Amino acid sequence: MENSKTVKLILEDGTEIQGQSFGAFSSVAGEVVFSTAMTGYPENLTDPSFAGQILVLTYPIVGNYGVPGEDLYESISKIFESDKIHIAGLVVNYYSDEHSHWNAAKSLGDWLKEYNIPGIAGVDTRMLTKILREKGAMLGKIVAEEDVPLHDPNQDNLVAQVSPPEVKHYGSGQHKIVLVDCGTKTNIIRCFLERDVELIRVPWDYDYSQIDYDGLFLSNGPGDPKMCDATIKHLQNALQQDKPIFGICLGSQLMGLAAGGDTFKLKYGHRSHNQPVRLSGTQRSYITSQNHGFAVDTATLPAEWEMLFENLNDGTCEGIKHKTKPFFSTQFHPEAAGGPQDTEFMFDDFIEAVKKYKATSN
Numbered sequence: 001m002e003n004s005k006t007v008k009l010i011l012e013d014g015t016e017i018q019g020q021s022f023g024a025f026s027s028v029a030g031e032v033v034f035s036t037a038m039t040g041y042p043e044n045l046t047d048p049s050f051a052g053q054i055l056v057l058t059y060p061i062v063g064n065y066g067v068p069g070e071d072l073y074e075s076i077s078k079i080f081e082s083d084k085i086h087i088a089g090l091v092v093n094y095y096s097d098e099h100s101h102w103n104a105a106k107s108l109g110d111w112l113k114e115y116n117i118p119g120i121a122g123v124d125t126r127m128l129t130k131i132l133r134e135k136g137a138m139l140g141k142i143v144a145e146e147d148v149p150l151h152d153p154n155q156d157n158l159v160a161q162v163s164p165p166e167v168k169h170y171g172s173g174q175h176k177i178v179l180v181d182c183g184t185k186t187n188i189i190r191c192f193l194e195r196d197v198e199l200i201r202v203p204w205d206y207d208y209s210q211i212d213y214d215g216l217f218l219s220n221g222p223g224d225p226k227m228c229d230a231t232i233k234h235l236q237n238a239l240q241q242d243k244p245i246f247g248i249c250l251g252s253q254l255m256g257l258a259a260g261g262d263t264f265k266l267k268y269g270h271r272s273h274n275q276p277v278r279l280s281g282t283q284r285s286y287i288t289s290q291n292h293g294f295a296v297d298t299a300t301l302p303a304e305w306e307m308l309f310e311n312l313n314d315g316t317c318e319g320i321k322h323k324t325k326p327f328f329s330t331q332f333h334p335e336a337a338g339g340p341q342d343t344e345f346m347f348d349d350f351i352e353a354v355k356k357y358k359a360t361s362n
């Protein structure tokens with residue numbers, strides 16, 4: 001790092017912080033968001049929900065365990081959450097360019113360079129996070145040589161950019177699940193394949209009404225859920241039927257919108273591996289993995305719907321359910337890559353709902 005070049009992080013409120021370049025020496029603009037997760041940068045950086053975002057990590061030492069090599073299973077990655085880095089840029093305090101870990105294949109800096117993603121180190125990311133918590137998530141840019149204009153990624157249809165254009169099939173289990181891929185994390189696919197599922201992964205705007213499926217799944221994904229008009233339209237048709245539907249993160253927001261409710265942008269979002277949520281109607285809480293900047297406005301849900309989980313930090317909606325039909329969602333990530341895996345039972349609940357539907361509809 002001693003010989004690295006100087007770069008700047010500039011926020012829309014005028015905050016300007018100097019640091020050292022690592023990864024690509026290039027400029028980029030995006031929405032600046034923070035994560036307080038202590039580990040898991042290989043998983044986070046490849047999560048498509050981060051598209052368009054400059055990610056600030058509060059954990060002070062980053063890069064020390066390097067980046068694992070690729071390993072495939074059923075043509076999907078065993079390790080990463082998609083097939084590329086999706087963040088726009090990375091902001092860290094101390095970047096460790098020497099790494100040591102049993103499965104490391106390269107350094108974080110070299111991995112970022114492969115995808116032309118700039119990193120800036122030497123930033124007091126906890127001080128920066130205080131600014132973002134105070135003023136809310138902001139637009140910003142990492143500036144190397146060339147200046148770039150600020151850009152709001154939430155104005156773009158990011159889902160259309162990350163959703164694969166073709167239909168893909170995985171597994172040969174008993175339960176036929178359609179996965180609407182708005183930018184799915186691969187651990188969602190892994191969780192299904194462990195549960196006797198035949199998975200049909202379709203693009204975000206695909207009309208799956210002709211497929212004879214047993215259950216419908218709506219994935220996570222980047223940006224403002226209101227951009228997904230085509231997904232919402234197809235979902236509204238599916239909500240007329242009785243086949244089980246499960247949504248995660250963006251999928252939860254899309255379910256809320258298709259049901260007739262509204263979503264709003266949170267001040268600074270939830271991004272970490274230790275977000276507490278409470279299951280409605282109980283005193284039971286779970287520690288969850290989260291990465292979202294929008295939420296369903298529970299007050300706008302029609303009478304047949306209710307909140308399923310509540311965030312214990314700020315009271316916002318962490319999932320919804322239909323009162324009589326098998327439709328439910330989590331705003332958090334029960335597939336949890338990286339951890340904690342305490343809520344993976346949501347996949348079992350969904351498969352149980354699918355079994356019940358199949359038993360009663362025949």
Ligand SMILES: NC(=O)CC[C@H](N)C(=O)O
Binds near residue numbers: 049222251
């Ligand atoms: N992980 C996700 O699916 C994120 C959903 C949405 N893009 C948000 O920021 O709230």
